[in-house]
Amino acid sequence: MKKIYILSAVLSAFSLHAQFTVTVQTPADFKEQDAILYTLNGSKDIIASKEQVKNNTWTFKYPKNYSGMMKIYFPNTNNSISFISENKNVSIKLETQDNKVKNIVYQDESNDLMSKLQEGSQKKELILPALAQIKEYYKDNTDFGKALKTEISRLSGGINSVDQAQHPFIYYYNTNYSKFLSADSAKKVTQDDIVNFLDKSNDLLETSSLLRPILVAYLNTGGNTNVGASVDKLLDTLKVETPRGQTVLSELIDIFDVYDMNEFKDKYLGLAKNLKCTINDRLASTIKSNTNVEMGATFPNNKFQSPLNTTAKSLYDVKADKKVIVFWSSTCSHCESELPKLLEKYNDLKAKNIQVVGLSLDTDKDSYSKKISVFPWINDSELKGWNSSYVDTYNVHATPTYFILDANNKIISKPEHVGDVLEYFKIK
Template structure:
């Protein structure tokens, strides 16, 4: 999981004419070539600057009108994975060293030093407190001392950051601490009840960073009863958590809420929580996507939903002579293979004949080859060489009906279905198709 490093900044006394730099090193040097900075805003990000990384070193000059706030530094692709956040205060140059194991360590920045110290200290103290429960300790004095240590750290760093923007993040991160000895069950429940006590969701400094997104995601997916030990129970509790967080953010802007729910949807998909991702999309994200005109993301989510493993493959209809055939009507096989190809695609003309040869004589497997074509001439000729396949054509190629329905962006693309036409695999090539099927038979 990427580390978020907050460089907290003062908006006050900002000199619009000052021009500052972000500089430092990336290790190992050969792994990094370019750095891009985006200014984060509620629900979006805006390009700020970029620079080359040469022999592991870089200096990025920010524009004179660069606003104070959180900046996302992207150092590889995909951008949503290879990045970390800093905060630029408009008054100082920033220097850090980055390595792939430990993330960024800052050589110059007062506010970041304070925040990083706080994050390390509070994380260690909280882990010590949790260990009290996991080690099944019974010493009540030790319990109170562990609580007091956390409270002292929080108070010390709130005082130390007073007047800095670091204060916004430190204050908002204040953890729940019991006032007396609690059972682990009571502690978990009370921590959940008080999770958002210190957070001001209207704080634009917090909105223009990754802080709220991370806090909300952590709550949604980890603030669960100890008894929720099965997937269906977890998903039910996660959905309850989503309803709860909505009560905290429902008055915020649509763009900010879309950003939050889209991230939560992606987390749910990554965890394989289909009922959670469906709940997020159907209850919140669908309407927010329309309201904020994020139609491309809406379409991508809907494509994912209809093509994910376990879903019945979308209907395909084609003509065979004068007869109208449907995918849903195909029978007599244990498994079905859909392959989207083109008669002008070099990879297709290599892989499909190989697949045809491998599956020849296997009566429990039927293949439907859907040609994405601009016309029928080449398709008719090449189809004749694949006699054991069923053949359908979708004119319009990338803009055709079935290219859109099955979200096809490259040929050949494969889907393997069970006898109920449910999608059970999406192999990358013909060899992977054969390997998957060999595991079944």
């Protein structure tokens, strides 16, 4: 029994050591109760916990080791803030106005350093080339010439000043961003360099937000005619039976979806579905999201939040011979050009007992309300933008996105554009 107590004490001590706290302070007039903490896996935000405000402060206790990008989302005011964890306490103070975050003050050392490096990186990309040109007109022994030289030297530095032992995540992020994604270095990187990095990198890759842009860079280095060969080479090295291989496979499927590379999306989604090994959560979510909206699948139901132009409580409560589902946003330029065409033919659709349901990925209630005032079809929105449940449930990567359902809510068409919708119903 004594040994059990000793083991319990050791585990308890380790748990305390691994835990860190995220604290966010806001002004008293910031009208928000809830906050959701997210970690990151590849390009996917993962809910870690949810807390309520106490004395204008949210306190999240994270129970285990985590180094990487994090995010807090305020669902009622639709604000979000990003920061990093290096498995140390995080302290943030928000400056707000009219329930909107206007400034983020990072009070812990790691986030303060990361913020300054990010600001310096932006200045380096925008200002350094201009300073280098100006310097040609001034001699180094003049006061202005000396000042220019000092500023150019300062902006040219950055990552070398980061102590890797003290700030391992910051060092990892900045080193690899500079190597693979900066304008100066990216042209010199080969496919083999990227394959080796993705294969050998530690777990910080999944939490760094670098994975997807590096994969896009990898595909670009191979060229449009070699996409399949490039992907096969990468997956053969990583092995799709491994967690890293499956996360990369998931990211690639999403990339092909975003860029309408349907041939490759179908090929590698098929590979994912046919895997006989254990599937990690990241790949499983991609498979499920795509399965939800396959041709012939029953479109998942959606419980309406504040629907307009209907008494229905959910999507399944809407009765029609056919339904056109459109995911859109008031800030989407393509929606601006397409939805008026749908509006022109709405009465023709309605005469055929076809109902249109618009689900908006807006965040601004006033902008959303102004737009839907002229749309006579069913409208609803969670007003959470790309944090809406629609994104994962219906595999939405762009707006507008259309689905046509039959009377039993089965998917019978996935039009690319509003013209395809009207053509499906033979409406001119």
